[in-house]
Amino acid sequence: MKKIILLSLLFITFCCKPQSKKQTEVEKIIHYNMENKNEYNKLVNKDLEKFDIKKFYEDNGNGLGKTYEMSDGGRIEESAGEKGSWFLKNEKLKDSPFTKYNLYYNTGIIKQKGILYQDNCEIGIWYDFDENGKLIKETDLDEPYKLTIDDMLHFLKKSNADFDRYFSINRVFDENKKIGTWTLIFDGTYKNNQGKYLIEIDDKTNEIQHVAKITGKEGEKEILKNTKKETLLIDEDNSEKKNNFILIIILFLALAIIVGGFIYISQRSQIPSP
Numbered sequence: 001m002k003k004i005i006l007l008s009l010l011f012i013t014f015c016c017k018p019q020s021k022k023q024t025e026v027e028k029i030i031h032y033n034m035e036n037k038n039e040y041n042k043l044v045n046k047d048l049e050k051f052d053i054k055k056f057y058e059d060n061g062n063g064l065g066k067t068y069e070m071s072d073g074g075r076i077e078e079s080a081g082e083k084g085s086w087f088l089k090n091e092k093l094k095d096s097p098f099t100k101y102n103l104y105y106n107t108g109i110i111k112q113k114g115i116l117y118q119d120n121c122e123i124g125i126w127y128d129f130d131e132n133g134k135l136i137k138e139t140d141l142d143e144p145y146k147l148t149i150d151d152m153l154h155f156l157k158k159s160n161a162d163f164d165r166y167f168s169i170n171r172v173f174d175e176n177k178k179i180g181t182w183t184l185i186f187d188g189t190y191k192n193n194q195g196k197y198l199i200e201i202d203d204k205t206n207e208i209q210h211v212a213k214i215t216g217k218e219g220e221k222e223i224l225k226n227t228k229k230e231t232l233l234i235d236e237d238n239s240e241k242k243n244n245f246i247l248i249i250i251l252f253l254a255l256a257i258i259v260g261g262f263i264y265i266s267q268r269s270q271i272p273s274p
Helices: 002-015 039-043 053-057 149-158 229-270
Strands: 066-069 075-080 087-092 098-104 110-117 121-129 135-140 168-174 179-190 193-202 208-214 221-226
Touching: 039 098, 039 110, 039 121, 121 168, 149 168, 149 179, 179 208
Parallel strands: none
Antiparallel strands: 066 075, 075 087, 087 098, 098 110, 110 121, 121 135, 168 179, 179 193, 193 208, 208 221
C-alpha cells in the first residue's frame, strides 16, 4: 500500500510540472529610415477648393460619372451622389501610385481632401472643412504607424511580387488597442513557393502574423500561418481551462487513493493478531 501512495505522489508531481509551449517561428520585415518619405504630402494643401457643378452637368443631366484626360497624362474622374447630395473628384497622377482625393458638399464647397495610395489606402495629411469652406481638422494618418509604404514595397519586391498584376497595400489602426496592422495582397512567393498571398503585419513589432494562400476564384484560402495575439489569447485561455480541469480530476483521484490507503492501513492496524 505504501508503494501505491508513493506512486500517487510521484504522479501528482509529474502532472503539476509546467508544460513548455510550442515555439512559433517569428518572421519580421525590415523597417527603413527613408528620406523624404512624406513627399506625397506636397500633393495636397489646406486651400479652399470648389467643384464645378455646372460643368459636371453639361450634357450629363443624369449625373453620371465623367472622366477627363489631362495634358500632363494624368486623369480626373468625377462622380456625384443621388440628386447631387455630394460630389467627388479623384485626380490620378501620371506614372504615380498616388491619387488626389477631393470630396465636396452639395454646394460644391470642399468637404475633405487627401492622398490615396493605389486608390484604396489613405496616407499622409488629410484636411476636413465645414460647409463654409473653413478648415476644421487636419489629421496626419501616418503618425500612428511606425512602418511605411516604402517598407511594404521593399517586402513585396523581396517576395517577387508581380506589380503588373493586381496588388494591394492597406492598413488599419485600432484606436482602442493602439495596434496598427498592414494587409498585403499580391502574386509572388512566400518561402520560395509561388502563389497569391494575403499577409498581415503587426506595425509595432514588424512581425508577420498571418499568412494565407488564396487558392480559389471565390477567395478560398489556405491558412499557412496565424500568430495573431487575439487568436493566441483565445486558444491559450481555452487550453489553460482544459488543462486545469484535467489536473483537478487527477488530483481528486490521487487524493482519493491516498485517503483510501490511509484508511486501509488504519483498519489493518486495528485487526487483532490471532
